[in-house]
Amino acid sequence: MADKNWQAGGKDSIPARAVLRMVAPLIVILAPCADAWAASDDFAPPNYVGSADPNTIWIILLGGLVIASFLMAIGLWVLSALRKVKRSQLRRNAFISSALNNLNQGVVMTDAERRIIFCNDRYLEIYGLARSDVPRNMTGPELLELRRRRGVLDISVEEFYARSSRPDGLITELPDGRSVLVKHFMLPNGGSVATHDDCTEQRKLSRKLASTTQFLESVLDNVPVCVAAKNIEDGRYIFANRAFERFSRFSRDHIVGKRADEIFSPGTAASIDKADRSALDAPEGYFRSELFVERGSEKRILASNRVVARNENNEPEFLIALFDDVTERRSLSRELENNKKFLELVVDNIPVSLIVERVSDGRYLLANRSAETILNRRREDATGLTAADIFNPREAKLIIARDEAAIKKRGLLTEEHPISTKDGLRLFLTRRMTVLDDTGEPQYLIKTHEDVTDRRQTESRMAHMAYHDGLTDLPNRAAFLQALAQMIEACAGTDEEFAVLCVDLDGLKEINDVFGHAMGDKLLIEVASRLQDSARGGVVARLSGDEFGLIIDGKQPASGKLLAEQLGEALANEFLIDGKSVRTGCTTGISVFPHNGSDAASLLANAGAALFRAKAKSRGSISIFEPEMDQQIRDRRVLHQDLSVAIRNGELSLHYQPQATSGATVATSEVIGFEALARWLHPVRGFVPPGEFIPLAEESGLIVEMGEWILREACREAASWPVPLQVAINLSPAQFMHGDVVSLVHSILLETGLAPDRLELEITEGVLIEDFDRGVALLRRLKALGVRISMDDFGSGYSSLSYLQAFPFDKIKIDRAFVMNLGRNPQSAAIVRAVIDLGHGLEMSIVAEGVETQEQLGFLSEEGCDAVQGYFIGKPFPIGQYAALVGRSGGDVMETVRKTG
């Protein structure tokens, strides 16, 4: 941009052409007199000489005289005329000469022979020459040689002519530091003229200008703001700095000389033009704005400042645009603004009331929405007020005192107190936090009020829940242990004794199954109330689902035993719930302080051990703890430990008990298969009965692993029999609950190669009691494998009949208890008969278990029972005992049966 201004060069000098125009006519005038040109100090006029023809004849003398007189007169006239001309010419020449001599430029003229015909004073002055240094007839090259000698020409003569004839002329640097611009022109008549112009000052100025320009350009190039300048006239860029190049991603060569619309996208060019126009229209001469431009696919925001530069005539000449990319800054400030709004929103919506108070005058500066409850007004209306303006004098006094305490403390002050609000008296947790200024003086007080009414209520409810049973609202096990500890503390060291009762409700599980859990729950509530009534103010707690704990003082164990009996009586009466009559009872274990334990946990554990014994004895019984019970429980724990390694140690095995068709006698009863029964040979205790270890395995989950072993072992065994008899395997409910029993059976069948129709799975109703839908679904899938499912121990449970409807069992196994009583009581015979009929009606085959006598066998055979199993047919033995039956060796099959039976 600046170049145009600053590169003015010879703008201020008289142009050489103008000089030429002035000088040229002189040359025409002066040329004919070139010979007469005197190189004297004064300008010498040309020497003109006139001529006439003389006659010597006398005759003519007179005439001649006359003529001569006449001629003289003419001559005189001519002479006078000539003088007149000469004078005017002289005047003219003197004028021209003085004009040329007074020129600011040196001028030298030569004729066609290169002789110097004119050289002005300025020329002589420039080069320090005297007029006498330029004699008449001296040629141009001679004068130049002279100058070379004088040291005022630093190039050769030829070079001088060559360079000074160029349009921009030749600059000669003189020893004294001056610079002379020489321009040499040829004239049409073969002569020449040279002008010599002392341009020292201009040269200095332009050098200075050039360095200033360079300086400014380098400054502009290094400022981080984009700078561009354009000509207003044509809108073309004349300058762009490096920042502009960087921003636009165009080089300045690409930018300079072009208009915005030739460089940028139409949208960008339009917004540039608009800003330019606004700057030109602005009376102040500048215009600030924010421009939206495109750079490739990005949109950028520029903060632009446009300034109009005017020339000396005050006309707009250049437009200078300074701009900065503020896109990031804008988005940052937008983000800050958003953050601020966000924080305001948060502050306003936190469920805690927040008030900021100025310490100096106690005025409220800020209050959020939640604070409106406390301030009893809109938050906008509270700002600027003090506590005294808002609250009644008593409250205000209290608040101000608390505020002052917090300010004095210069830290956090927390307290809980009631505040009356429009919703009534509420409990608030107030935190006061002092904000200090730079000098450490309190500046603001931030107060938060949190309504903790509900929370405190919940906490106390939770505390109650932690120690109470949600259903019966009785104290729970934890509370019972605490009460026990207190009781021990009270009785310790005295001869006072008390009893701990563990009461187990009978048949709750069945009631839940038959009538639903809602009924079970109502029963529990009723039971709790009867227990409380019977306890007459003593501690009653619910220890677990169907277990209650009581503490009774007095002479022991008499007092405890009496209470247990009373409880039994209280619960023996039927309950009427939702119009249904429900019966239950209880079994009780008792331990006594101090004899059966000195701490709460062991007293309760021992009452539990006594209960275990009582349950084992009979439902409804009462058992008082004896030290050996403790031993039994410990034994159980040890046994469980041992069982967990039994499979690995190879201590488990299977016995097989034959099942036969029910013939009139053993001889006519044909063995159709075996039931596999698990046996544990304990390394120390010998055989442990399955009635003992199976429940242990079920409780601990060991049954899953054990059941898998039994299933695999029995199938493998049966698959190896030459005679394809059936094998019946017991599945525990726990296997249904925890393992993937279907895939297990499937994979074991594949693995052992046993035909599915040879496998029979015996399940008890427990499978269906735990989770009926799941139980039925699993049974269906098992049956789909092609195996048979039989209902074991039929009649011993509570609701076997309903299960028969739910699933198409293949077989029903009548429980041993009924078979045992055949012949002893008539009901059993009726029941067995009914079950046989029922089963056949449902197309299920019937197996009678526990057949021990010929009578029983005869009866069953007569009644059309399909199969029998019992000691009378054969006891459970290792399969080796029944080798002949499975076709492993010869021999009399029935002989073996009889021997073993």
Ligand code: C2E
């Ligand atoms: P259960 O399934 O009802 O098995 C029949 C039980 O009756 C067997 O007792 C068997 O020895 C016994 N028994 C058979 N015939 C007579 C008889 O004529 N008179 C008398 N008094 N008893 C007879 P065991 O082997 O002691 O098994 C007891 C229970 O242990 C089984 O009753 C079954 O519930 C469980 N059990 C045994 N083996 C397994 C097993 O492999 N898996 C599972 N889950 N449970 C098993």
Ligand code: CA
């Ligand atoms: Ca069985």
Ligand code: CA
């Ligand atoms: Ca059975």
